[in-house]
Amino acid sequence: MASSDPYATWQLTPDLEQFLAGAADFLHSDPVTHTVLLTACENLRTQGLAVYGDGVPHFGIRAAGDGVVEGAFVWTPPHRLALSPLADKTAADDLAALLFDAGEKLTGVGTERETSEAFARAWQRHTGASAEVAFHDRLYRLGTLTPPDPAPPGAARVVTEADRELLIRWHREFGEAMGEPRAMVSGTWADTRIAYGGITLWETPDGTPVAMAGRTRRIADQVRVAPVYTPAAHRGRGYAGAATAEVSRAALAEGVSEVLLFADSANATSTALYERLGFRPVRDFAQYDFTH
Template sequence: MASSDTPSATWQLTSDLDQFLDRAGDFLRSDPAAHTALLSVSDTLRTRGIHVYGERDPLFGIHTEGGGTEGSGSGADGAVDGVFLWTPPHRLSLSPLTDKAAADDLAALLADAGEELPGVGAERETAEAFAQAWQRNTGAVAEVSYRDRLYRLGTLTPPDPAPEGAARVATEADRELLTRWHREFAEALGENAGMDSGTWADSRIAYGGITLWETPDGTPAAMAGRTRRVAGQARVAPVYTPAELRGRGYAGAATVEVSRAALADGADEVLLFADIANPTSTGLYQRIGFRPVRDFAQYVFTRSGVTP
């Protein structure tokens, strides 16, 4: 795919991150909650390098109402109303689209270019529209991998009673543990990690983005991470407790403390995603003050039963 803007219908594509953010930045910041994944991934690409998620160059796309290619994304002609980013070999990440024809156009554009997408993640209706369009254009089979719900923190409510122990910010001395836990977290989800686990640990340690909950004897029992603050929002991710230590309140305590850290860092909104099919985690997050915002879906695409 070409690295310069390539107009097709109302989608413009680019492999230039700065160009993408210059054109789409105002749109992304207009609804930080809906665009939280797009904001955090593009921020990680900006701060950690364009190949942090994989060897291949990312691809970005901007959808405009009138198909215009000039301007900053404001105005009746050419106003930005949808974006995507793709960091191969991972799923395409797509903003909510009010015009579902845009999903058809994008699927046709990428299919005609011979791209092999492994899947898509987006707000539920947008993800479904793109998955159906991808099936029509490629003959691939689209299946839901999992459905998740976005939550926003209202009034933070610590668990009462709190588990024994205390929270602390993870440091370089915890790198080996964090790397292992990040890998185990991805394995538990049945998903490929978004980036190498060691690289992930390094990136979070660099800005104090992981909180550990330790038992009274100093044993780490759970971790809760947070993204960097972007456009006023920060997202809690991931939250992990080793299997043998679950059910004791450690994850909830770590989530409360990492949420406090995000607020202290100036976040206007603290967000998180939770698997709709997991009542334990969804119940926990609501008890400590998180409220549902909207549903998302993650699809996987296969050809002849083989995941690309």
């Protein structure tokens, strides 16, 4: 049964620094599982609160009676609520009740599968909205990197400002292929990734870009590979695997402890590729969409 007073367990704030002051230790206690929340906070901190759009970001912390943090969320409207896994599923009902009482209109939620399902059901109960699974994804961590052998013809290189228009186009194409709205406007995304060398291209011997693999900023001694994209005309030739392996190799060379990625659980081709490269499953996640 849900607790009678969600206001006593969840504290909400629009202030990123206040949120980080309370949630940082909790997020860093399991940085692999909390990779999405950590990355979102780092982007908001370094790129500004409008990096994900015009909506005002919301943050929240769930604390036990002794003050120990047990959960957290980051919400950047109009995107899905990014929620930490919650051991106590009544916390999901508490949060749904609190956000509903505040008049918020969530478009969805994404987190570890059981927590995501619990929150989606709670949101339905409190709001009458419908909740549908958008997709299931699986979090992977790199064990021993095993690059493709032989690698496809060509070589990898990190993007420069000259690649901006290509990145914008491929970012849009990737979103269309995924059927998912992108978290950032394509131009902002391209500028952000160029600034820290966050995209690696695979080029054929004649210098034609045929695939890209990205990486998030290093935070909590980890990076996450994202996105990985090959235009349709160049698929099936090993370019994505080569680019992913190079991004992973470069991250390991920098000394990071963890290289992570998410893959669509229903895409057998991509999951098989990542497992051949040395990535191993960590946890299943689910993304829900709400319709009011």
